[in-house]
Amino acid sequence: MELIYKNKKDEKEILKKAENLKRDIYIPENKSLLFKGDNFDAMSLLLDKFSGKVDLIYIDPPYNTSQDYFLSPDRANSVSFSKDSVIAYSDRMSQDEYLEFIRQRLILMRLLMSEEASIYLHIDCKIGHYVKMIMDEVFGMKNFKNDITRIKSNPKNFYRRAYGNEKDMILFYAKNNGKNIWNDIRVPLENDELIRRFSKIDEKGRRYTTIPLHAPGETLSGPTGQPWRDIPVPKGRHWRTDPKEFDILDEQGRIEWSSTGNPRIKKYADEHKGKKVQDVWRFKDPQNPVYPTEKNSQMLDQIIAQSSKEDSIVMDCFAGSGTALKSAYKLGRRWIGIDNSGAAIEVIRKCQIGEYAFLDIEGSAE
Ligand SMILES: C[S@@+](CC[C@H](N)C(=O)[O-])C[C@H]1O[C@@H](n2cnc3c(N)ncnc32)[C@H](O)[C@@H]1O
Secondary structure, three states: OOOOOOOOOOHHHHHHHHHHHOOOOOOOOOOEEEEEOOHHHHHHHHHHHHOOOEEEEEEOOOOOOOEEEEEOOOOOOOOOOOOOOEEEEEEOOOHHHHHHHHHHHHHHHHHHEEEEEEEEEEEOOOOHHHHHHHHHHHHOHHHEEEEEEEEOOOOOOOOOOOOOOOEEEEEEEEOOOOOOOOOOOEEOOOHHHHHHHOOEEOOOOOEEEEEEOEEEOOOOOOHHHOOEOOEOOOOOEEEOOOHHHHHHHHHOOOEEEOOOOOEEEEEEHHHOOOEEOOOEEEOOOOOOOOOOOOOOHHHHHHHHHHHOOOOOEEEEOOOOOOHHHHHHHHOOOEEEEEEOOHHHHHHHHOOOOOOEEEEEOOOOOO
16 A cells, blocks of 8 residues: 655665765764754764664654744744744745655665664544655555554633544654564652542551452363362463462562452552553643643653663654653653754754754754
């Protein structure tokens, strides 16, 4: 399956274009890097030294909204213009041009990604479904992981003949499904969920719940199918663990016996590891952004903590105000940031992002 549109280039032609853009410019290999310039050019320059080295890419490109985004001294607002405003970036292309712009850059990103890398692409629901098809082409449908719904704002109640829009989407792919770095990050239960799920309180005031000693599925041989203290395993089920472990739990007071002699294992709230992260996220963007379309920093913390390691390189080649770079630095990762907007670079350079090499590939390197 392929998305057909005007002026879609052959991949070989795109790689040749990248090859032709290579030039002799010193790029340190062991530092974080900030590029000012077009990300196609910057990634072409990175190919020699960084192919297969980047473990995580987060991008939040323009969404082809047919708008200009302004930055004014007092506030960064998406589309309003005042006399002191400067244009942060312009988002105006035809749909064909836009899709090809994204595709060409995704092809270079795939080359930079390591075998255990992931990419998260943030996009809105108007163009996102076309971008999903492009990502399926570039990364392979088998490497698609999640289409994450991100609740980005409070409900919108102004009148229109449609439902309010409070979400956008993040498309998550692995370079190789099954090999992607995955730290199994857990999130704490909300207080009301905690009270609902751990409804009992013991003599020491600790919240707990109880679960059966058995789970579905019969074991035909082995200890998990044998009676424990003359209690037979219920039909169609097996003990959760070797019943010898139940003796230890009972000694520790971690088995609750009902008045009819039915044992259940106690699970304490304060030992709960947190819940698995699902594919609907609530991370509202800052109320007073320093840059238009600035994203929620906790969302970036979660992505980076989940899909990279301490020695990973994290890249955002549509860096904007540097939200991803700040999180990467905070979590001790090396990062590569690219943006072609002078306004964005100015904002990024004021952030706490550690030491890095700055390369102005439109002008001269520092
Ligand atoms: C939606 S904003 C990113 C906002 C960012 N996630 C944040 O939290 O601040 C998109 C950014 O992509 C940059 N951009 C657009 N086209 C680019 C290109 N060809 N090369 C490099 N940067 C580009 C724009 O200047 C803009 O800063």
